[in-house]
Amino acid sequence: MPDNRPHCVLIGIGPGTGAACARRFSAEGYRVSIISRSEARLDEFAAEIPHTIPYPADIAETARYREILERVLSEQGRPKVVLYNATQATFGTYTEVPVEKLERNFRVNTAGLLVAAQVFGPAMETAGEGAIVVTGNTAATRGKPNYVGWASTKAGQRIMAESLARELGPKGIHVAYVIIDAVIDMPFARRRWTDRPEDFFAKPDDLAAEIYHVAHQPRSAQSFLVELRPFGEAW
Amino acid sequence: MPDNRPHCVLIGIGPGTGAACARRFSAEGYRVSIISRSEARLDEFAAEIPHTIPYPADIAETARYREILERVLSEQGRPKVVLYNATQATFGTYTEVPVEKLERNFRVNTAGLLVAAQVFGPAMETAGEGAIVVTGNTAATRGKPNYVGWASTKAGQRIMAESLARELGPKGIHVAYVIIDAVIDMPFARRRWTDRPEDFFAKPDDLAAEIYHVAHQPRSAQSFLVELRPFGEAW
Amino acid sequence: MPDNRPHCVLIGIGPGTGAACARRFSAEGYRVSIISRSEARLDEFAAEIPHTIPYPADIAETARYREILERVLSEQGRPKVVLYNATQATFGTYTEVPVEKLERNFRVNTAGLLVAAQVFGPAMETAGEGAIVVTGNTAATRGKPNYVGWASTKAGQRIMAESLARELGPKGIHVAYVIIDAVIDMPFARRRWTDRPEDFFAKPDDLAAEIYHVAHQPRSAQSFLVELRPFGEAW
Amino acid sequence: MPDNRPHCVLIGIGPGTGAACARRFSAEGYRVSIISRSEARLDEFAAEIPHTIPYPADIAETARYREILERVLSEQGRPKVVLYNATQATFGTYTEVPVEKLERNFRVNTAGLLVAAQVFGPAMETAGEGAIVVTGNTAATRGKPNYVGWASTKAGQRIMAESLARELGPKGIHVAYVIIDAVIDMPFARRRWTDRPEDFFAKPDDLAAEIYHVAHQPRSAQSFLVELRPFGEAW
Numbered sequence: 001m002p003d004n005r006p007h008c009v010l011i012g013i014g015p016g017t018g019a020a021c022a023r024r025f026s027a028e029g030y031r032v033s034i035i036s037r038s039e040a041r042l043d044e045f046a047a048e049i050p051h052t053i054p055y056p057a058d059i060a061e062t063a064r065y066r067e068i069l070e071r072v073l074s075e076q077g078r079p080k081v082v083l084y085n086a087t088q089a090t091f092g093t094y095t096e097v098p099v100e101k102l103e104r105n106f107r108v109n110t111a112g113l114l115v116a117a118q119v120f121g122p123a124m125e126t127a128g129e130g131a132i133v134v135t136g137n138t139a140a141t142r143g144k145p146n147y148v149g150w151a152s153t154k155a156g157q158r159i160m161a162e163s164l165a166r167e168l169g170p171k172g173i174h175v176a177y178v179i180i181d182a183v184i185d186m187p188f189a190r191r192r193w194t195d196r197p198e199d200f201f202a203k204p205d206d207l208a209a210e211i212y213h214v215a216h217q218p219r220s221a222q223s224f225l226v227e228l229r230p231f232g233e234a235w
Numbered sequence: 236m237p238d239n240r241p242h243c244v245l246i247g248i249g250p251g252t253g254a255a256c257a258r259r260f261s262a263e264g265y266r267v268s269i270i271s272r273s274e275a276r277l278d279e280f281a282a283e284i285p286h287t288i289p290y291p292a293d294i295a296e297t298a299r300y301r302e303i304l305e306r307v308l309s310e311q312g313r314p315k316v317v318l319y320n321a322t323q324a325t326f327g328t329y330t331e332v333p334v335e336k337l338e339r340n341f342r343v344n345t346a347g348l349l350v351a352a353q354v355f356g357p358a359m360e361t362a363g364e365g366a367i368v369v370t371g372n373t374a375a376t377r378g379k380p381n382y383v384g385w386a387s388t389k390a391g392q393r394i395m396a397e398s399l400a401r402e403l404g405p406k407g408i409h410v411a412y413v414i415i416d417a418v419i420d421m422p423f424a425r426r427r428w429t430d431r432p433e434d435f436f437a438k439p440d441d442l443a444a445e446i447y448h449v450a451h452q453p454r455s456a457q458s459f460l461v462e463l464r465p466f467g468e469a470w
Numbered sequence: 471m472p473d474n475r476p477h478c479v480l481i482g483i484g485p486g487t488g489a490a491c492a493r494r495f496s497a498e499g500y501r502v503s504i505i506s507r508s509e510a511r512l513d514e515f516a517a518e519i520p521h522t523i524p525y526p527a528d529i530a531e532t533a534r535y536r537e538i539l540e541r542v543l544s545e546q547g548r549p550k551v552v553l554y555n556a557t558q559a560t561f562g563t564y565t566e567v568p569v570e571k572l573e574r575n576f577r578v579n580t581a582g583l584l585v586a587a588q589v590f591g592p593a594m595e596t597a598g599e600g601a602i603v604v605t606g607n608t609a610a611t612r613g614k615p616n617y618v619g620w621a622s623t624k625a626g627q628r629i630m631a632e633s634l635a636r637e638l639g640p641k642g643i644h645v646a647y648v649i650i651d652a653v654i655d656m657p658f659a660r661r662r663w664t665d666r667p668e669d670f671f672a673k674p675d676d677l678a679a680e681i682y683h684v685a686h687q688p689r690s691a692q693s694f695l696v697e698l699r700p701f702g703e704a705w
Numbered sequence: 706m707p708d709n710r711p712h713c714v715l716i717g718i719g720p721g722t723g724a725a726c727a728r729r730f731s732a733e734g735y736r737v738s739i740i741s742r743s744e745a746r747l748d749e750f751a752a753e754i755p756h757t758i759p760y761p762a763d764i765a766e767t768a769r770y771r772e773i774l775e776r777v778l779s780e781q782g783r784p785k786v787v788l789y790n791a792t793q794a795t796f797g798t799y800t801e802v803p804v805e806k807l808e809r810n811f812r813v814n815t816a817g818l819l820v821a822a823q824v825f826g827p828a829m830e831t832a833g834e835g836a837i838v839v840t841g842n843t844a845a846t847r848g849k850p851n852y853v854g855w856a857s858t859k860a861g862q863r864i865m866a867e868s869l870a871r872e873l874g875p876k877g878i879h880v881a882y883v884i885i886d887a888v889i890d891m892p893f894a895r896r897r898w899t900d901r902p903e904d905f906f907a908k909p910d911d912l913a914a915e916i917y918h919v920a921h922q923p924r925s926a927q928s929f930l931v932e933l934r935p936f937g938e939a940w
Contacts, residue, residue: 143398156391163378206926221911221933441691456676613868626861633848
């Protein structure tokens with residue numbers, strides 16, 4: 001049975017921004033339902049981060065994914081904050097990207113956000129409060145070569161969030177879209193960009209702090225589109 | 236066997252912009268392969284508009300749709316112009332729109348454009364010329380309430396077109412995205428907006444003329460994003 | 471006394487886009503009042519291009535500039551088309567650009583457009599037709615380093631044009647803003663970018679053709695923002 | 706002689722956002738140099754808000770304004786934060802707005818920001834830290850009817866800030882532009898919109914809290930464009 005901590009649902013958790021968000025919300029007093037495909041990884045996070053409850057689910061299996069979210073709602077109660085951090089990408093030229101991959105990316109990046117809103121939104125509406133924060137990147141705003149299989153689904157995600165923001169805002173639910181314009185500081189990024197200074201990378205803890213801030217902006221001064229980049233990033 | 240007329244492929248034809256484009260390209264000397272779900276409607280257009288060849292296909296049935304496009308290519312030859320005018324919409328609040336409808340809209344609006352580029356792009360690349368013109372609307376740029384099931388798929392379409400434009404532009408293929416910010420002059424629109432002046436409506440023939448123009452801009456001065464609205468439209 | 475040709479006012483004419491527009495509008499049957507600071511240059515253009523009438527004026531001298539425009543109106547009559555092609559730029563870092571230069575750039579790029587609208591707009595309103603086309607570049611949409619003394623004034627110009635478009639559109643006057651995202655094919659550009667292929671440069675005649683097109687779009691399908699770039703341009 | 710408090714320069718202070726920022730930065734430990742045209746008003750704020758130092762200056766008198774800023778720098782030392790909250794507006798149709806008013810608005814809204822950057826930027830560069838936060842509104846992103854005398858100067862301000870952000874960011878100075886998309890809760894606004902609910906208005910204290918947050922974002926996760934609106938605002 002849930003404790004008295006406010007409930008945060010975190011959909012999509014890897015070792016970067018997702019884990020940092022789980023740690024931050026936990027440290028700030030939240031109970032965090034964490035959702036990801038990999039049960040093993042979820043168990044590790046649940047063991048490491050206090051007040052997290054693992055719910056394995058694959059967003060690409062829509063019906064099953066919806067059931068899991070409904071179970072989260074019934075077992076953990078109405079969330080105060082939903083973080084949608086899932087992302088699925090395919091790179092390649094327009095002849096290389098299978099259309100099935102494109103559709104799968106849309107399902108994970110965009111359709112899965114609608115399902116989350118459908119499951120948790122009505123309870124949040126009843127409470128008249130809460131936040132849904134979606135994390136994206138610059139692919140959400142423009143289409144570059146080799147992004148043909150991905151950018152369209154992130155742009156779809158951003159506009160889906162904007163539709164939700166305009167629909168749910170007047171009902172007291174703050175929907176925000178965070179564009180992380182950065183290479184996030186992760187071991188693989190360090191291996192790939194070995195010549196970059198410390199400052200080149202966005203720290204997951206800093207991103208999580210900003211995401212936490214956005215999720216708690218005062219009702220009279222809220223942001224929809226939020227861009228975050230390291231001070232040295234060229235843009 | 237194809238005649239000497241340049242070939243235009245028109246994907247998505249109804250009685251408005253699509254039919255006007257078929258007429259215009261036909262009048263300007265093109266042979267036009269017209270693609271739509273309804274065989275009966277295609278036959279009517281083919282009977283009415285000279286130099287049009289009907290190819291019934293449902294974009295939502297991806298594999299079959301791709302086969303039809305490949306047949307168009309093999310029977311009618313490399314297109315000089317591809318017009319992607321297909322659109323599929325679902326209106327409703329975020330709790331009303333079935334996620335399956337959202338995914339179908341994405342398939343028709345966005346994934347079907349990738350398939351068309353995959354089928355016709357390589358032949359156009361070899362020729363080093365041609366244009367792909369996609370028609371959209373303001374839903375492609377913003378998410379409003381009740382557009383949750385549609386705007387995200389049109390935004391995906393726009394960014395898909397932008398990815399294609401940046402990939403194919405340097406290869407001599409002009410990709411453009413036309414945002415029609417208007418109520419198009421059609422019998423049902425006249426019935427719905429009975430109190431509006433003549434000027435309120437965008438004429439399909441005018442839209443087709445602009446689309447024809449965009450498809451033939453000189454190589455040194457081309458537009459990607461094109462917005463078209465009646466002079467009296469509020470925006 | 472004016473002949474029967476429709477009247478075009480061209481504010482800002484150099485050897486590139488401006489001269490090409492004068493030639494194009496002249497060839498299409500217009501009489502063109504050409505306005506620029508340099509009397510000598512204007513006389514050369516007037517000698518070379520049929521149906522052009524020189525009116526020397528420095529936009530930075532606001533009162534005198536307004537008088538000249540009023541003289542154009544009284545001597546040549548109501549313009550059907552006003553092309554605002556004036557531009558004044560200062561490059562440099564934020565510590566290098568004198569604020570006086572910034573203000574002068576604003577005067578030429580933005581305030582001078584308002585003056586032109588004030589002088590010619592009312593007559594065009596009475597006629598219920600006409601077009602005002604403003605030419606800009608990508609500085610109008612973003613601020614990059616070293617553009618601190620310029621981009622803000624071009625962005626001001628674009629938004630000024632947008633205000634005018636929304637105010638004058640419903641009155642039958644089409645206002646458009648053309649973003650030329652290109653290096654224009656001019657002798658100095660050829661000297662600076664000696665290694666670029668022919669295709670790298672935008673041809674002034676092509677730009678003028680597109681500008682002419684925009685100025686004559688049908689009332690039911692008009693563009694405000696128009697972007698033009700060579701097919702090989704990276705963007 | 707300055708105390709040990711970090712120094713904030715606040716350019717443009719009225720009873721709304723400006724005063725709330727002064728209070729907030731003061732409460733958080735800053736010493737705040739407050740700059741405005743009205744000496745009487747500055748003295749009232751200085752008497753009411755601890756750790757504020759009044760510097761009367763009219764931004765429209767460029768040379769004198771620059772001298773005052775230089776005096777602020779020499780007397781109070783290098784600022785850690787510069788808040789540019791000055792705004793000057795003129796409403797009216799395109800025929801009503803005197804071009805002199807437009808130019809004055811540009812001077813206050815845009816040129817004055819460049820002057821502030823020129824005076825304080827180099828010292829901040831040497832320190833390798835600090836923030837410049839500019840407050841604007843939606844006029845900075847679009848031109849509507851009756852905004853012809855104002856929107857162009859706010860758009861210029863936004864793009865000026867963007868140029869500065871890209872120039873100063875890599876030097877460790879965070880430049881941000883805050884778009885306040887709201888009616889701010891002030892006595893005159895309450896009198897004008899008497900029928901609106903409490904939630905309709907943005908609270909100056911909330912805005913100031915968000916501005917304070919932006920000025921202190923971690924170096925690895927900073928925003929340039931920040932939008933703030935009440936949850937019930939239509940956008």
